[in-house]
Amino acid sequence: MPVTPRIESPTPLAVPGAFSARLKRIVYLANIPLLLTIAALTGYGLLILSSAISGSPEYTFNRQVTGVGIGAVLLVVLWRLDYRRISAFFLPLLIIDILLILAPLFPIIGVTVNGARSWISLFGQQIQPGELAKLVTILMMAALVGRSGGRIDSLRSYLRCLGILLIPIACIMLQPDMGSGMVLFAIGFAVLFAGGADWKWLVVTVLVIIALIVIAFLVDPLLDSMVGHDVFLKDYQKNRLLVFMNEDLDPSGVGYNIKQAKIAIGSGGLFGKGLGMGTQSGLGFLPEAPTDFIFCVLAEELGFVGCLGLILLYAALLGLSMWVALSAKEFFGSLVVIGILGMWLFQILENIGMTCGLMPITGIPLPFVSWGSSFMVVNFMALGLILSVWSHRSTKS
Secondary structure, eight states, rough: OOOOOOOOOOOHHHHHHHHHHHHHHHHHHHHHHHHHHHHHHHHHHHHHHHHHHHTTOOOOHHHHHHHHHHHHHHHHHHHHHHHGGGGGOOOHHHHHHHHHGGGGGTTEEEEETEEEEEEEEEETEEEOOOHHHHHHHHHHHHHHHHHHSOOSHHHHHHHHHHHHHHHHHHHHTTTTTTHHHHHHHHHHHHHHHTTTHHHHHHHHHHHHHHHHHHHHHHHHHHHHHHHSSSSSHHHHHHHHHHHOOOOOTTTTTTHHHHHHHHHEEEEHHTTOTTTOOOOOTTTTTTTTTTTHHHHHHHHHHHHHHHHHHHHHHHHHHHHHHHHHHHHHHSHHHHHHHHHHHHHHHHHHHHHOOOOOOOOOOOOOOOTTTTTTTHHHHHHHHHHHHHHHHTTTSSSOO
C-alpha cells in the first residue's frame, strides 16, 4: 500500500525567532548607546570644524573626514580582535612604544612643526606617531599592572611601574612635546590607581613632579647660558607656563592667545552668534582655531547651550566607557578602558581649561572635535578597544 509522503509546514515563528535572536546578539555585542554617543559626538565635531576651517587653506575638511573613515575601519578591526591576547606582550609593547615616539627624531622622515619634532613624513603625508604611542602606552601599562591583579601593595612594585612609565615620557620630552608627556602621565596614573596603587604614593609623585618643574625653571636659564642653547625647556614652553600665572607678561604672544580665547567664549552669550558667524575665528584673531582653540569657536558661534551640549556628550562617553570597565570580566580589560578614560578625561579638561585661562596652554586637542586625522584615527581605535572589551565580557579566553 503506497504511503503518502508527509509534508511538514514550516513553523511561522522560525524566521522571526532567528532574526530576534540575531538582533539580541548584535545589541549584546555592540553597546548601542556608546555607538550612538560617538556618532553624535563625531557629527557635532565635524559641524563645528567645518565652520572653524572656513577660509583657512592649511586645514582641509576632507582630510578630517578621511581620518574618520580610516578610524572607523580600524575600530571594526580592533572590535573583532580579542584584546586579551595582547596582555602577554608587555615587552614588545614597550619597544613599539619607544620606536613610535622616537620615529620623528630619525633623519629623513622626521618633520619639525611649531618647534617640536613630533611628525614623520611618509608618502607625502604627515603623520604624528606620538598619538598612536598613547594607545600603545595604555596597553603596555595595562599589561604591566594587570600582572599584579589589582594589588600594587608595595612601594617597590609601585616604583617599578612608575619607572617603566617614565621611559616613554622621557622619550617624548626629547621632541620636546610637553603636552603629550602630560597625557602619558595621566594615562599612567589612571592605570596605576585602578591597579591598586596607594593614592598617597600618587600624590607624592605629583608633588615631586611639580618640584622638578620649579627647579627646571630656576636652573634652566643658567644651563642655557652655559651651553648656548635650550636644555630642558624651550622659550615658548616657559612663556606658556609664565603667562598662565600672569597673562600680561606676553601681551603680543601667548598672553594674546589667552585674551582672544576669552573674548571669543564671552562674546557667544547664551545661544551664540550662529554657525559660521564667529568674528574671532572668522577674522583671524583666534589662533589655531581648528585645533587647540576649537572650543572657543563652539562657544562663540553656538554659545553656552552649544558648549553644554558638547559637555553632555562627553559625560555620556565617559560614563558609558566606565560602564564597560566595570562590566569587564578580566582585570586587564578594565585597566585598558580606565587608561583610555584617563586619556580622554585629561585631554577634555586640559583643552577646555586652557581656553578659559584655568590651565596652561599646552596644545592638547579636543577628542573627536579638533582637526587632525592622526588624532581622530587614534580616538576611534581607542573606541574599538573599548568595544572589544565589551563584546568579550562573557566569553572564555
